Amino acid sequence: MSFQELYNKHCKQGHHYTYGTAGFRAHNSVLDTVMFTTGIVAVLRSIYLKSKFVGVMITASHNPPEDNGVKIVEPHGEMLVQNWEPIATKLANSASAGFTQLESALKAITDELHIDTTQLACITVARDSRESGPRLLAALRAGISVFSNVKIVDFELLTTPQLHFLTHTLNSSSSPSTVKESAYYDHFISMWNQLTQLHHVTELPFHLTIDCANGIGADKVKELIAQAGSVLASSLSTVNGKTDTFQLLNESCGADFVKTNQTFPANCSPEPSQLYCSFDGDADRVVFYYMDDKENKFHLLDGDKIATLLAKLLADLLHQCGLSDTLNLGVVQTAYANGSSTKYISDDLKIPVSCTKTGVKHLHHEAVSNYDIGVYFEANGHGTVIFSSKFVETIDIALQETSKTNKNKHESLLSLQLFSQLINQTVGDAISDMLAVVATLSILKLKPEDWDQCYHDLPNRLTKVIVPDRSVFVSTNAERQLVSPEGLQAKIDELVAKYPKSRSFVRASGTEDAVRVYAEADTTENAIELATKVGEQVKLHD
Ligand SMILES: CC(=O)N[C@H]1[C@@H](OP(=O)(O)O)O[C@H](CO)[C@@H](O)[C@@H]1O
């Protein structure tokens, strides 16, 4: 089919698209056009990067089942570079205006970036378990097929982090055609086995129940457990694993549900002191929780608690190897991190903390730019740890120089090395993060309550306000202050001054048509009251 025939078959006019916090996301019925143009963008990006594999993931993560979305993965597994987001947006909105507009926008981009569209493009694609996935994949493939010299590796159903990992693996491999999904399980199981054997872990200090949000993570974590040894198989079980009942995706379960409602998901019968975790719809985020044995209350162990647990272990290991002054460790958070966690990291752990804008692409960038070991997590459980090339070289050399007779140092160096590979460094990964947390708790012999003791969360509230035009809410200072609408920040400051230990900020969501209000204070009542009052001010200023 010609370019125009493909366009006519898959594209509709009239919808306005924006590449948001995590790519394009909307109701599936309006997404065919943007799938088509994202196929084109991925081809251009691959050619621009000299035929490296570029990934395209079709998912809408924690959104409702009828939504879907698409995001582009860079060759080494990062999110699409930010200066290409306007290109993706421009092509989508040109296609939405008409075929001639799309054709001329494409020509302008290829001319400006000197892209020769006859060169080879290499693309990896995958989708989550949503019902609209196959139809949207067809639109994406149609966009890719506008170009004649393309190699596509279709991994079919994957979690988002699996696609990131496999795209990176393909680009690093001397024989890409041999890279299969199994490379993911082989790698993480091998690292888990080596790390836990080094520390003589023969059983976990708890049973872990994994809520899979009825999403793609269910099939994939079951595959991992089936292939892993008996330690995991005997201590891990899954609930909410119905990937084939589309309408159940994220329904009363999953990381977003648990974090927002601060309660157990459906189909989970909690037992005191056992550990639980929830994935989101595409398994790139995870939160943990448990029920205490005194009051049988729900306790959330969110992204902040994960970050502090991992940062503490890594800081201790660095100290044991005598490398604390050579390799710098830092934690990256967003404004949504609980104030108590930030205080604990800087005052008690004495580890530097930075704050960035919402969205893992921002945290990742900050971690890579500043630290040899960069621990970054959003409070909602998105995150990972990245390790610099200096870290890799330093540990390699130290391992060669340290004799095995210096058992403690040798073991700490090896632990750091294995840990850096047990974590999926390309992007936050619910499965890999879960393994890292479980390994840490098992090595340190911590029960859920012990982990929770490091600091106590300040009571907080996150709410949404629907406004006619969220684009008027412009923020600065890592989204902690508003510059527009005029006068609103002063009102927020006035309100915050009235509550002890309080903090509040407002920002436009990048994934939903809403403005988010966050508030924390000394008591739950005060946090709720502050969030409500700030929300009222937002409504007055829209
Ligand atoms: C407060 C919050 O949780 N925001 C989420 C949400 O972004 P918003 O831009 O706030 O809609 O979705 C993002 C993508 O999944 C995630 O990275 C981010 O943390």
Ligand SMILES: [Mg+2]
């Ligand atoms: Mg997700």
